[in-house]
Amino acid sequence: MATIEEILEVERLEKNIFRGIATETTLPRTFGGQVAGQALVAAVRTVDPQFAVHSLHGYFLRPGNTTMPIVYLVDRIRDGRSFVTRRVSAVQDGQAIFTMSASFQVSESGIEHHDAMPVVPPPDNLPLARDSDDPEIAWLAREWSDWDIRMVGDGEVDRRRGAAAQQQVWFRSRKTLPDDPVFHVCALTYMSDMTLIGSAMTPHKDVHINGASLDHALWFLRPFRADEWLLYDQTSPSAGFGRAVAQGRIFDRAGNLVAAVVQEGLTRFLRAE
The missing domain is CATH 3.10.129.10 (Hotdog Thioesterase)
Known part of the structure; x- marks a missing residue:
């Protein structure tokens, strides 16, 4: 790879x-x-x-x-x-x-605030995604072998009140990346598509779909490094008509909200052969 x-x-x-x-x-x-x-x-x-x-x-x-x-x-x-x-x-x-x-x-100055980071287990206490019992998660984690990816267990997700579907993922590059901040922004853009639409499938684990990203929006809010732990808090507020919307908040380990993501994805049932 x-x-x-x-x-x-x-x-x-x-x-x-x-x-x-x-x-x-x-x-x-x-x-x-x-x-x-x-x-x-x-x-x-x-x-x-x-x-x-x-x-x-x-x-x-x-x-x-x-x-x-x-x-x-x-x-x-x-x-x-x-x-x-x-x-x-x-x-x-x-x-x-x-x-x-x-x-x-x-660079300009203005008002400042951000959401608090969810309370979840630290990444060091979680199993590697490539060792997951879910074959699809394990396969995708091997595809992104340069990245250390750890899924927060269903019973440990810090759930938002009223959230229809939610999952949380820790990730970071396994190796030290160049110091150029622009490189880290582009690396996060690469990884921001990782697992996001999968949040829509958390209430539908036994359903097989044809899934693909349809669009992607990303806001960079604060400086970060992609070779340090980042928490990807993912929710899907709605799915229907063969599409699902997923939202993501990305926090650094200190609790700073560094990026926000919104994506619509294809989630239609597999067609019979």
């Missing part, structure tokens, strides 16, 4: 055109987090370093071919004094498979 450094090392072909590598995988289609992470790297490379990304919004249009590299076309939508906007199209074989808008801002 490719390392996160290899995955995020996109090649510049022209001023606004980049190419990301194809990676060895056991997945039937390119992992959505890989496409989003590479798209963000491409966008960042067209922005003055004084501007930091604070949000992105993307749509997955077609499944990615795991054997083909992906070309990223960047449109410089706006270059303002406080904000910069980029739009990125990810293309394979002449067709867009993903489109994303990302917004960047210069």
Whole structure:
């Protein structure tokens, strides 16, 4: 499997055109987090370093071919004094498979508050996801072998009142990553697609579905490192009509809310052959 450094090392072909590598995988289609992470790297490379990304919004249009590299076309939508906007199209074989808008801002001051972190067992006390009794979780954890992933047990989840579906996951890179804060933001973009729509399946464990990410929105709220423990608190407030909405809050181990995620995913029943 490719390392996160290899995955995020996109090649510049022209001023606004980049190419990301194809990676060895056991997945039937390119992992959505890989496409989003590479798209963000491409966008960042067209922005003055004084501007930091604070949000992105993307749509997955077609499944990615795991054997083909992906070309990223960047449109410089706006270059303002406080904000910069980029739009990125990810293309394979002449067709867009993903489109994303990302917004960047210069450092500014304002009001501050954030939610408290859920009370859950520390990651060191939890089993590795790759050793899970759930074969799908174990398989996916092996796919992300560069990452230490630990699921909070059903009986230990700090449940939000009224939550219809919820799960919590600790994760971090197994190895020390480069110090560049932008690298950690792009690495988190990659991992933010991990397990999120699975939160919608927690009340439906015996149901088999055709699942895929449809869209993805991510807000970067505070500095963090992706090689230090992060808690991914995931809920699904609604599922119906073959789709589910999932929300995620990502906390560092000190309890700071560092990112927020919203995703809609495909959750329709498998069709009979």
